[in-house]
Amino acid sequence: xxxxxxxxxxxxxxxxxxxxxxxxxxxxxxxxxxxxxxxxxxxxxxxxxxxxxxxxxxxxxxxxxxxxxxxxxxxxxxxxxxxxxxxxxxxxxxxxxxxxxxxxxxxxxxxxxxxxxxxxxxxxxxxxxxxxxxxxxxxxxxxxxxxxxxxxxxxxxxxxxxxxxxxxxxxxxxxxxxxxxxxxxxxxxxxxxxxxxxxxxxxxxxxxxxxxxxxxxxxxxxxxxxxxxxxxxxxxxxxxxxxxxxxxxxxxxxxxxxxxxxxxxxxxxxxxxxxxxxxxxxxxxxxxxxxxxxxxxxxxxxxxxxxxxxxxxxxxxxxxxxxxxxxxxxxxxxxxxxxxxxxxxxxxxxxxxxxxxxxxxxxxxxxxxxxxxxxxxxxxxxxxxxxxxxxxxxxxxxxxxxxxxx
Numbered sequence: 379x380x381x382x383x384x385x386x387x388x389x390x391x392x393x394x395x396x397x398x399x400x401x402x403x404x405x406x407x408x409x410x411x412x413x414x415x416x417x418x419x420x421x422x423x424x425x426x427x428x429x430x431x432x433x434x435x436x437x438x439x440x441x442x443x444x445x446x447x448x449x450x451x452x453x454x455x456x457x458x459x460x461x462x463x464x465x466x467x468x469x470x471x472x473x474x475x476x477x478x479x480x481x482x483x484x485x486x487x488x489x490x491x492x493x494x495x496x497x498x499x500x501x502x503x504x505x506x507x508x509x510x511x512x513x514x515x516x517x518x519x520x521x522x523x524x525x526x527x528x529x530x531x532x533x534x535x536x537x538x539x540x541x542x543x544x545x546x547x548x549x550x551x552x553x554x555x556x557x558x559x560x561x562x563x564x565x566x567x568x569x570x571x572x573x574x575x576x577x578x579x580x581x582x583x584x585x586x587x588x589x590x591x592x593x594x595x596x597x598x599x600x601x602x603x604x605x606x607x608x609x610x611x612x613x614x615x616x617x618x619x620x621x622x623x624x625x626x627x628x629x630x631x632x633x634x635x636x637x638x639x640x641x642x643x644x645x646x647x648x649x650x651x652x653x654x655x656x657x658x659x660x661x662x663x664x665x666x667x668x669x670x671x672x673x674x675x676x677x678x679x680x681x682x683x684x685x686x687x688x689x690x691x692x693x694x695x696x697x698x699x700x701x702x703x704x705x706x707x708x709x710x711x712x713x714x715x716x717x718x719x720x721x722x723x724x725x726x727x728x729x730x731x732x733x734x735x736x737x738x739x740x741x742x743x744x745x746x747x748x749x750x751x752x753x754x755x756x757x758x759x760x761x762x763x764x765x766x767x768x769x770x771x772x773x774x775x776x777x778x779x780x781x782x783x784x
Contacts, residue, residue, distance in 0.1 A: 387592040388619025391567045391599060393524035396617050400460075401428040403521070403616040405530060405599070407590070408466065408571040410439040410606030412733060413447040415624035419611045422622045427460060432519055434571035435466025435532035435550075439606050439733065453511060465515035466532040466572065467551040473512050517549045526565065528616055533572035534558035534598075541566060562596050569616065571602040574609065588743040590614050590621060606733045631664045632771070633709040635723050635735075639669030639698035641682040641752050642715045642760060648686055648693040649761075650768045657772065666709075668701035670722040675699075685757045703727050706735075713738060713771070715764075716747035738767030 404423060409416050425431055437452055438445045455461050518531040520541065529541050534555045536548045541564075548555070551572065559578055562568065575591040578600070590612045591600045603623070605611040610623040634646035647667040654660050678696040686693050699705075706712060706727045712735040714720035720737060724730050737745040748767065751760045 383621045384619040385590050385592055385599070385614055385621050387594065391592055391597060392617060392619050393526055393528075395524040398430075398521060398523045398617075400430045400617070401426075402430070402618070403523075403528070404429055404431045404613050405569045405601055405616060406431065406433045406613045407601035407603055407611060408434065408436040408605060409448060409611060410436055410468070410733070411444040411448045412439075412605035412611055412624075413444045413451065415605050415611040416448065416451065419613055419622060419624040422624075423613055425461075429460060430521075431461045432530050432569075433461070433463045434530065434569070434601060435464045435515070436468040436571060436602075437463070437466070438468060438472055444732070449508070453507070456511060462519050462530075463515055464519060464530060464532055465512075465517055465550065469512055469515060470550055473509070517546055518544065520566075523617070526567065528567045528569065530569045532570065534570050535562070535568060537561045537563075559593065559596070559598065562598060564597060567597045567599065567616070569599045569601065569614075571600075573600065574602045574604045575600050588739075589623075606730075630662065631709045632666075632711045632713060633701075633705060634665070634667040634713050634715065635670060635701050635719055636667075636715040637669055637671045637719060637722075637750060638676070638752070639667055639672050639674075639700075640676055641679045641757070642748055642750060642764065643667035643669060644678045644693075644696045644698075645682050645686060645761060646713070646715070646748075646764045646768060647696075648691050649764055650771070652691050653768055653772050668699050668705050670701050670719055670726060672698050672700055679752065681751070681757045685761045688758075689761060701726060706732075710734060712736070713767070716749065738764075739770050740766055741770045741773065743770075 404425070406419070437448055452463060456463060518529065520527055520529045522528070527541065529535070531544070531549045533549060533551050535541060535544050535558055536552075536554075537558055539545075539548075548558075555573070558568075559573075575589075588603055588609055590603060592598070593600065599614065601612050601614060603609040603612045605624070610625075612624075613622045614620070632650060634643040634650070636643040644667050647665050650665045651660065654663055654665065674697070676698040678693070678698075683693065701723060703726060706723070712723060714723050714735060714737055717737065720735060723735050727735070738748060739745050746763070746767070748760060748763045749755065751757050
C-alpha cells in the first residue's frame with residue numbers, strides 16, 4: 379500500500395472539524411496544457427460524488443495539440459456539479475486573443491486560435507460554447523469549514539481589502555502580489571496557483587520547491603508546481619493536507635543543450651548513455667546533445683575527454699551541432715545546462731510549445747545550473763554535477779513505472 383503524503387505544516391490550515399457536505403475538498407494547481415500530467419493525477423485522486431474539486435485556473439499554454447486535449451477534457455468535466463473551474467490570467471488572455479467583442483472567433487489572431495478552432499471542429503464544440511465557458515469561469519470560490527473560511531483563487535488577494543470585495547486584477551494577476559505573499563496575515567486560508575514556490579523563494583534550501591507550499595507564518599497554500607515545464611501537477615485535500623502529484627512525463631529521447639556543444643552537453647550525453655547501458659535501457663532511450671551558439675562541426679574539448687576517460691565513461695568521435703527548432707521537435711525531453719541556455723533554447727524555438735525544455739534536478743527534485751567550465755574551469759566539478767543530474771533523471775518515476783530501473 380502506498381504511503382500517504384502530506385504538505386508541510388498541514389496542521390496549520392486543515393479545519394478543526396469537517397462540517398462541510400464533502401469527504402474531501404481537492405484543490406488542483408495550474409494545468410497549463412500538461413494533459414498527460416492531468417490524466418495521470420486524475421487517476422491517482424479517484425474523484426467520487428462525495429468530493430469537491432476546485433481547479434485554480436490556467437488550463438491552456440502556448441500552441442499545440444495538448445491544448446486541444448486539455449480543453450476537450452475540461453469541457454467534458456465542467457458538466458459535473460462537484461467540479462469547479464476557476465479563471466486564471468492565461469484563460470483571461472485567451473479570451474481576448476481568440477474572440478472579438480461579440481464572442482465570435484477572431485480573424486486577427488488566427489495563429490493563437492488555430493489549435494482551439496481544431497477543438498471545435500474535431501469534437502463538435504462550437505466557438506460560442508468555448509467562449510461561453512471561458513467567460514463564465516468564476517474568479518474565486520469560498521467555503522466555511524469548522525468556523526474558518528477557505529478562499530480559492532488563481533493568483534492572490536489585496537491584503538488591504540476584505541475577501542468579499544476583491545477585484546479581478548488581484549485575483550488573476552497584479553504587480554503588487556508580492557505584498558500578498560509577504561504581508562497577508564488573515565485567519566482565512568487562501569489557496570492559490572499562478573506563481574510557483576520557485577518563483578517566489580528562488581533556490582531556497584529550506585523547502586522542496588517542487589511541492590505545494592504552505593508559506594510559514596502565512597495562511598497561504600501555493601499549488602502551482604510548474605506542470606508546464608519540469609514540474610508536476612499537484613493536488614491537496616484541504617480537509618486533511620494529503621498531497622498527490624502526477625507522474626513525470628514519459629521520456630524516450632533526451633537532448634542535452636549548452637552553448638558550444640563542446641564540453642558540458644557532450645559530457646552529459648556520454649554520461650547518460652553510460653548510465654542507460656548499465657540499466658539495459660540503451661535500446662529504449664536515445665540521447666544526443668547540441669549547442670545554442672555553435673555553427674556545428676567541432677569536436678569535444680580535450681579537457682572534457684580527459685575527465686570522461688579518467689572516470690571510465692566511454693565516448694566516441696563527437697561532432698558538435700547547432701540546436702534548432704527541428705532538433706526540439708525530434709526529442710521528448712530537452713535538458714538545458716543552465717538558466718541562460720534555457721532562455722536561449724526557448725528563444726530559438728519561439729517558446730516551449732510542447733513543455734519539454736527544463737534544467738537538471740538533483741535527487742531531491744531541486745533544479746540547478748551546471749556552470750560552463752570552458753576554458754579553465756574545474757571539469758571534475760562539472761562532471762560531478764552532470765552525473766548527479768543524469769542519475770536523478772534516470773531515477774524519475776517516468777523510468778520506474780516501467781520497471782526500467784531495478
